[in-house]
Every structure is written in C-alpha cells, then in structure tokens.
Amino acid sequence: MSNRVRFAPSPTGHVHIGNIRVAIFNWLFARHEGGKFLLRIEDTDRERHTKEAVDALFDVMNWLGLDYDEEPVFQSARRDAHLAAADRLLTEGKAYKEDKGNTGKGECIIFRMPNEDVVFNDEIKGELAKKAKDLQDFVIVRSDGAPVFHLANIVDDIDMKITHVIRGDDHVENTFRHVLIYKALGIKPPKYAHLPMIINQQGKPYSKRDGDCFVGEFRAKGFLADALFNYLAFLGWSPGGDREKLSRQELMELFSLDRVKSSPAQMDLKKLTHLNGQYVAELPANDFIAAAGRVVENYEWATGVDKDYFAKVCRLMQTRTHVYSFVKDWKYFFSDDIEYEEKPVRKMLKKPGMKTTLAVLRGKLDNIGFSEESIEETIRAVEKESNISEGKLNQPVRIAVTGMSTGAGLYETMALIGKARCLVRLGYAIDHLCEED
RNA sequence: GCGCCCAUCGUCUAUCGGACAGGACACCAGGUUUUCAUCCUGGUAAGCGGGGUUCGACUCCCCGUGGGCGCGCCA
Known part of the structure; x- marks a missing residue:
C-alpha cells in the first residue's frame, strides 16, 4: 500500500510559519514517495473554528502550492x-x-x-x-x-x-x-x-509576539511562494550538497526523512530575503511588473501612473528588488515630493563648494538633450571644471535627484525621471539642502 | 520537581572514527561598474565543559552545563 500522510492543523485564522513547514515536509514526503498527502481540519475547538479561519488555511496552502489528494476531512x-x-x-x-x-x-x-x-x-x-x-x-x-x-x-x-x-x-x-x-x-x-522546531532570534520558540510568524505576513511583505517554500524546506533538512536554491521538483526528488535534523533551527530573515531576491531576479519581466504594480497600488504617489513608464521603472529595478516591499522606495520615480536620507545628504551635499557645483551642473543640464550619454558627459565636464575627481559627483547628484544613496544606474535613472523633474530637484537641493558657500 | 529530547562559524548547514572541519546568509577587504545595485576574488569566524572507549574522535559511551518539550476535561 502506498504511503499516506496528513497535515492536520487547527485553523485559527492565521497560519503559523512552523505549521506550514510541517505541511511542506508532509507534502514533500508524499510527493517523493508517490504517496498521498491528505488534509484534516481539526476544528473541534469550537470557539476558534470559523469559516474565515478555514478559508485562510486553504488560501495559504493554495498560495504555496500544497495540493492535497482527497477531500479534506473535518x-x-x-x-x-x-x-x-x-x-x-x-x-x-x-x-x-x-x-x-x-x-x-x-x-x-x-x-x-x-x-x-x-x-x-x-x-x-x-x-x-x-x-x-x-x-x-x-x-x-x-x-x-x-x-x-x-x-x-x-x-x-x-x-x-x-x-x-x-x-x-x-x-x-x-x-x-x-x-x-x-x-x-x-x-x-x-x-x-x-x-525539530523553528525558533526565533532569541533562540526561543516562535510566538505570535515575534512578528513575521504568519505565512500571510510574508506574503503581504512580498515574498514569493516558491522562495518561502524553498527556504522553509531547508530549515531542519538539507539534501547534503552545496546547492541551496532548489526548485520544487528538485526538492521533491531529493527529500527524505532520514536527512531531517533533530535540533531546532532558527529562522534567518536576511537569508530568506537573499533567496527571495534570486527568485525575483529570474521572474519574467511581465510577472514582475504585474506584481510590483499590485504593491504600488498601496501608495498614493503612484496613482494614475503611466503603464509604459512604470514598466521602465520595473526594468531598472527588478534585479535590486529582493522583496516586493522594497517598492516602497520607488517614490522618487513618480513624485517630486521626495524623502531624503539624512546621512547621505549631510555627507554628500553639505560640503563646501557643492552648492556652486550643482548650480553649474544644473545650468548645463538645462541645455542638453538629456540622454544617458549626454547626462554622463555633462557630469564629467563639470567635475573637470570644478576640480572634482572623476565619478565623485555622481553620489551628490544621486542624492539630490532621488533622495537616496542607492538605486539603479544614475544616468539611466535620471534619463527616465526626465529633464524637468531632475532640474526641479537639483534646484531644491541647491536652495535647501546644500551648505552656503 | 519528574520525564523525554537537543548541542559544528553570529545564523542555516556538510561531515556518517582518519580531510587545512566544507558550503550558504551576514560581515570585512579588494576588483569590476568613472556612480549605485549586481557580479567576481579573498578574508574573519565553529565542534559547550569534563571524563572515558580507540592507534586515532566533531563523530561512540558516561557525567555535567545550557536550551527545548511534556507532565490540561487545549490542540
């Protein structure tokens, strides 16, 4: 007779990360063995069992691709x-x-x-x-x-x-x-x-107070189901090789209970984020655009954005988006009301001579076609004139234009944002952020 | 308190008595990118302590220590 395993959660409305990992291991075992993966809803604790809670469970399982083989048993x-x-x-x-x-x-x-x-x-x-x-x-x-x-x-x-x-x-x-x-x-x-159990940063069992303990939260923050699945499968188990990014198919083929550890494992958000970034990077462009589009809907600064323009922003940002929540920093592409990172402003803009230099740059940029090449040439020229070593003006300009110290390539970013906006922002930085010369 | 379980870099892990204890995340340094991110290279970093067993222990045994779980008319 073929193997039959089950996932038997007690639905409470939120699916705990530790619980879903149990489901994943059961699923992996069943699929590896060619057995059956069954679902049983343990809803006998009357007060906590609601239809919403059960729906939330189905929803999460569906999201993670944990398909079950027979009708769920209540x-x-x-x-x-x-x-x-x-x-x-x-x-x-x-x-x-x-x-x-x-x-x-x-x-x-x-x-x-x-x-x-x-x-x-x-x-x-x-x-x-x-x-x-x-x-x-x-x-x-x-x-x-x-x-x-x-x-x-x-x-x-x-x-x-x-x-x-x-x-x-x-x-x-x-x-x-x-x-x-x-x-x-x-x-x-x-x-x-x-x-083995999953433990938190303090080495204690995950509790609701830790945050990031419900599958729904990871989903809301923009983690991909495949990445979370992959990461969770490696908590307390490993196939033994050097590879850690494995497809569902590979995971399924490799899984075995005898390689499961018996000591508890700590969840590392940084590592999950890194893994997720790899999954995001290899997403088809259109999938990324669609997903980023859904995230951006949460921000008023992105209302009514032009589709083509948004697609271009996505193309620029996909490889540096480890988690969809990073999209929150895209505001400067869409709004002139940008938020400035304090430290870089202090370091890069509040420097003697910067006010004048940026003013010169602004004047020159006003007279060019604003292609990536011409932007770069102009910056180089101003550096030369102002006796600044090559490349050293990039960061101040970046801060002035985007408010941030990191982002995509500067020239591409500026060209995309457009001449008018870049000039406005440069102007603002000159008047309000730079130190008086 | 009693019982059971667990113990390798900061974290996830490899090792199944004999290797400089390997990889990944994070971190640091260098390179590439005249900027940023990626990327590449290198580096720091580990066997909880004490006894055994053995020619030889991270690996096996015992005792500590630390941690977890259980001891519900919860699941």
Missing part, C-alpha cells in the same frame, strides 16, 4: 466515530468513567494506562522510550461528551489509513500515549517522524 464531523471508539475502550475495560477531581461537571471518560513501558522508533530521532511509571491516565472524552484531541486524532488517522505521522517535535510526549491507544484499539501504529 474532524468536527467525525464525533460519532470518536465516541464509538471510546465506548469500545470502555466496554473492554481499557477506559473508565469518573468525575476527575470531583469537579461536579459530571463524568468524563479516562483512558487507563496499561502498566507497561512504551517504545517506538521515530524516523528522525531514533528509538524513543518511556517508563510506565512516567505515564498517567488521561481524559479522552470530556464530561460534556466532546472527544479530546488524543482520541480524535488517532481515530481519524486510523480511518484515514495514515501510514506516517510527520509532525512537530512538541508532539513527542503525546506519542507514547498515542501508541498505547493504538494498542488498546488493536491497531498497528503508524510510523512517526518528529520535526
């Missing part, structure tokens, strides 16, 4: 099956009823731990064992009649014929109990593989 719809299993355990004496702790809430059903040690072989961590004395009886059905996670999870896995349970490290302790339930039910447990 755990809430399987209550009868869970309860039937509990009844069976009850009649066979493997569980009992009790008002645990005399709460007055009524009787719940409690699984009776057999007095025996438990051992299972984890595909990643190796043999894991637990002494009988370290395990206690536990509730499987609440006094209000609702099945508890441990029971529901197992009964569903059995019915879905799950062969490998690939989940987070935080479930290791549960597994000892789960193995015992399987045994009580007379069913052979699946194989288990526990993935």
Whole structure:
C-alpha cells in the first residue's frame, strides 16, 4: 500500500510559519514517495473554528502550492466515530468513567494506562522510550461528551489509513500515549517522524509576539511562494550538497526523512530575503511588473501612473528588488515630493563648494538633450571644471535627484525621471539642502 | 520537581572514527561598474565543559552545563 500522510492543523485564522513547514515536509514526503498527502481540519475547538479561519488555511496552502489528494476531512464531523471508539475502550475495560477531581461537571471518560513501558522508533530521532511509571491516565472524552484531541486524532488517522505521522517535535510526549491507544484499539501504529522546531532570534520558540510568524505576513511583505517554500524546506533538512536554491521538483526528488535534523533551527530573515531576491531576479519581466504594480497600488504617489513608464521603472529595478516591499522606495520615480536620507545628504551635499557645483551642473543640464550619454558627459565636464575627481559627483547628484544613496544606474535613472523633474530637484537641493558657500 | 529530547562559524548547514572541519546568509577587504545595485576574488569566524572507549574522535559511551518539550476535561 502506498504511503499516506496528513497535515492536520487547527485553523485559527492565521497560519503559523512552523505549521506550514510541517505541511511542506508532509507534502514533500508524499510527493517523493508517490504517496498521498491528505488534509484534516481539526476544528473541534469550537470557539476558534470559523469559516474565515478555514478559508485562510486553504488560501495559504493554495498560495504555496500544497495540493492535497482527497477531500479534506473535518474532524468536527467525525464525533460519532470518536465516541464509538471510546465506548469500545470502555466496554473492554481499557477506559473508565469518573468525575476527575470531583469537579461536579459530571463524568468524563479516562483512558487507563496499561502498566507497561512504551517504545517506538521515530524516523528522525531514533528509538524513543518511556517508563510506565512516567505515564498517567488521561481524559479522552470530556464530561460534556466532546472527544479530546488524543482520541480524535488517532481515530481519524486510523480511518484515514495514515501510514506516517510527520509532525512537530512538541508532539513527542503525546506519542507514547498515542501508541498505547493504538494498542488498546488493536491497531498497528503508524510510523512517526518528529520535526525539530523553528525558533526565533532569541533562540526561543516562535510566538505570535515575534512578528513575521504568519505565512500571510510574508506574503503581504512580498515574498514569493516558491522562495518561502524553498527556504522553509531547508530549515531542519538539507539534501547534503552545496546547492541551496532548489526548485520544487528538485526538492521533491531529493527529500527524505532520514536527512531531517533533530535540533531546532532558527529562522534567518536576511537569508530568506537573499533567496527571495534570486527568485525575483529570474521572474519574467511581465510577472514582475504585474506584481510590483499590485504593491504600488498601496501608495498614493503612484496613482494614475503611466503603464509604459512604470514598466521602465520595473526594468531598472527588478534585479535590486529582493522583496516586493522594497517598492516602497520607488517614490522618487513618480513624485517630486521626495524623502531624503539624512546621512547621505549631510555627507554628500553639505560640503563646501557643492552648492556652486550643482548650480553649474544644473545650468548645463538645462541645455542638453538629456540622454544617458549626454547626462554622463555633462557630469564629467563639470567635475573637470570644478576640480572634482572623476565619478565623485555622481553620489551628490544621486542624492539630490532621488533622495537616496542607492538605486539603479544614475544616468539611466535620471534619463527616465526626465529633464524637468531632475532640474526641479537639483534646484531644491541647491536652495535647501546644500551648505552656503 | 519528574520525564523525554537537543548541542559544528553570529545564523542555516556538510561531515556518517582518519580531510587545512566544507558550503550558504551576514560581515570585512579588494576588483569590476568613472556612480549605485549586481557580479567576481579573498578574508574573519565553529565542534559547550569534563571524563572515558580507540592507534586515532566533531563523530561512540558516561557525567555535567545550557536550551527545548511534556507532565490540561487545549490542540
């Protein structure tokens, strides 16, 4: 029989990065093995399960290309099956009823731990064992009649014929109990593989307070699904070679559980950004234009931009856009109300003689055709006249024209922005940013 | 507290008893670009500590230390 794995999230509205990585590993395993990747929505925690939360989950999975093979199973719809299993355990004496702790809430059903040690072989961590004395009886059905996670999870896995349970490290302790339930039910447990956790900058488990912990946030910031997928696949796993940028197809072919590490991995935003930049750079120009266009819609300075002009800006900026959010710095292409970086202004513009030099340059630029070549020639000429070494005038001009110290090639940028605007900005810099000579 | 797990450059990792411990991100330096970004080259940087086992340990074992997880009528 072919392998069957499942991703079994409890939808809360936001999909956590750690959770989605579990989904990715399950997906990769299934696709590598030619098995089935199934989805089960564990929506039994009534108060948090909403239609929106489930939709958000589907949306994220779809975005990342995590396609599943059969209709998703909703755990809430399987209550009868869970309860039937509990009844069976009850009649066979493997569980009992009790008002645990005399709460007055009524009787719940409690699984009776057999007095025996438990051992299972984890595909990643190796043999894991637990002494009988370290395990206690536990509730499987609440006094209000609702099945508890441990029971529901197992009964569903059995019915879905799950062969490998690939989940987070935080479930290791549960597994000892789960193995015992399987045994009580007379069913052979699946194989288990526990993935190391993802930790934050402080080396602590990722929490909601860390920011950047939901898939939606990465998407909103302009990370590409393929890049995030690639990056996450390499957290806690590596194929062993020197390559780190791998296509989904390659990842699928290379993936195996025995190369998953068992120590936790820290998320590195810089590295993700770098990887993402590589993916962005090789995007077809039109895809980039379309995506950047969607981002730019968020800024009033880009309303009503000319399509051709925008395409030209994109052509200039694509290779230096590591993440779409960088588009926020494109304002100077579209508006004269630019924001100046303080430090470069101080360093490059507030220099003795700069005011005069820029004024001379402005005067000359006013009389040329404003092609890339002529702009360059003019700057060179002014440098010579003003006794400035070659190339040293570029940065001051860049700051004056764009407000920033980095960007695309200066001449291309100026030519694109256009003569009129460049002159206005040069004028502003001369009057307001330069030091009096 | 008890139990289980984990431990290589700052970070992600390779190594599966014998190599100058390799790569990537970040960082630094140089080169290219008469500017910026890319790009190229080079560099800094690691086996938690202590015992064993062995001819030989990052690798195997034990003890510490540090960290994580679990010990719910949450999932």
